Amino acid sequence: MFSFLSKNQPETDSQTISLDPDNIPAHIAIIMDGNGRWAKSRHMPRIAGHKQGMETVKTVTMAASQMGVKVLTLYAFSTENWKRPTDEVNYLMKLPTDFFSAFVPDLVKNNVRVRVMGYTDQLPEKTQQAVQGAIEDTKDCTGMVLNFALNYGGRAEIVTGVKRLAQQVSDGQLDPTAIDDEMISNVLMTASLGQYRDPDLLIRTSGEERISNFLLWQIAYSEFVFVKEHWPDFNGDSLAKAVQTYQQRHRRFGGLEPDENQK
Numbered sequence: 001m002f003s004f005l006s007k008n009q010p011e012t013d014s015q016t017i018s019l020d021p022d023n024i025p026a027h028i029a030i031i032m033d034g035n036g037r038w039a040k041s042r043h044m045p046r047i048a049g050h051k052q053g054m055e056t057v058k059t060v061t062m063a064a065s066q067m068g069v070k071v072l073t074l075y076a077f078s079t080e081n082w083k084r085p086t087d088e089v090n091y092l093m094k095l096p097t098d099f100f101s102a103f104v105p106d107l108v109k110n111n112v113r114v115r116v117m118g119y120t121d122q123l124p125e126k127t128q129q130a131v132q133g134a135i136e137d138t139k140d141c142t143g144m145v146l147n148f149a150l151n152y153g154g155r156a157e158i159v160t161g162v163k164r165l166a167q168q169v170s171d172g173q174l175d176p177t178a179i180d181d182e183m184i185s186n187v188l189m190t191a192s193l194g195q196y197r198d199p200d201l202l203i204r205t206s207g208e209e210r211i212s213n214f215l216l217w218q219i220a221y222s223e224f225v226f227v228k229e230h231w232p233d234f235n236g237d238s239l240a241k242a243v244q245t246y247q248q249r250h251r252r253f254g255g256l257e258p259d260e261n262q263k
């Protein structure tokens, strides 16, 4: 459980995680890792870990929305995940259908809008339909954006974006010396998230400390929090603790702390 700190802070029990409501990360991105190990440790097949992982997606979506997060981006399937055994890939492709058919009414009730980024045209037809249905059903929601990265890869995204700019140069529509950060951000798959396109906080579960081709451009100034729990064990409290860790960080974006400028 979490509570927001207030000026007249009442006594909170030791179980409550206190958060500053004025410093909630607007965009949280999560690498949901450890489903396979979670299942293995219980002598269950890997897909049982993914199934439980889907339940965690529901819990964490609700917790993030209640916290006031604006965008929650979840790395659900990477461009490299096709290398997994066919049964596992098939199961992962079925998950969005199961998830959205069960969960869209709750998303609508909580004003959560679904978006998807990635090479979705390469997904099976049924998966594409489930995704498009959820986007359509939640299109009028104005609260948190639940952004799934599905068949997404950071390098591929940059390659695609650079090709678009190169084409504009070759067509004589763009002066190459005019290319800047903003222009590159605008050709990436996060462009439609506007001011929230870059994550403030990146979380990876399961104790691994690497980026695995996720949002390579967008995480330039993100805070990273690596947690030991496997994704199926992650919950609202785990999210609140990661946000609490984020709130203890001093983000300088390459500059100095305000008081250091005066020295």
Ligand code: FPP
Pocket: 032, 033, 034, 035, 036, 037, 038, 050, 053, 054, 057, 075, 076, 077, 081, 092, 095, 096, 099, 100, 148, 206, 231
């Ligand atoms: C990484 O764990 C997890 C994935 C590749 C899949 C993540 C998918 C979900 C959590 C469900 C997504 C739900 C929806 C609604 C799309 P891993 O399998 O690599 O774990 P391991 O490192 O322990 O083997």
